[in-house]
Amino acid sequence: MIPVCHLDDLPEGESVRLSTEPPIAVFRTEGALYAIDDTCTHQDASEGWLEGCFVECPLHTALFDLRTGQPACPPARRPVRTHRVSVDDSGFVHVQVAADAEAAREGSAA
Numbered sequence: 195m196i197p198v199c200h201l202d203d204l205p206e207g208e209s210v211r212l213s214t215e216p217p218i219a220v221f222r223t224e225g226a227l228y229a230i231d232d233t234c235t236h237q238d239a240s241e242g243w244l245e246g247c248f249v250e251c252p253l254h255t256a257l258f259d260l261r262t263g264q265p266a267c268p269p270a271r272r273p274v275r276t277h278r279v280s281v282d283d284s285g286f287v288h289v290q291v292a293a294d295a296e297a298a299r300e301g302s303a304a
């Protein structure tokens with residue numbers, strides 16, 4: 195589990211970017227928390243714009259659903275990886291990196 199921030203430090207409609215490999219963005223929107231790889235699968239852009247439960251790529255306006263990682267429109271065709279988000283009893287947000295992301299990181303470290 196990766197510690198992110200206290201829930202109070204992530205306002206509704208905002209996000210925080212984690213300097214992981216690959217980078218992960220954690221969003222608080224529509225009363226829920228979501229985490230996805232923060233790299234567009236179309237052309238490696240990051241730090242897009244939040245629109246409800248979608249994030250828009252800043253290069254070519256591809257939309258990704260934060261709930262599923264699936265692209266909602268072209269030019270992106272491949273989904274981004276999603277990660278589980280939890281909040282502990284003290285109100286601190288954590289991300290559990292998806293298993294396939296951990297395997298990819300471990301393979302690249304070898």
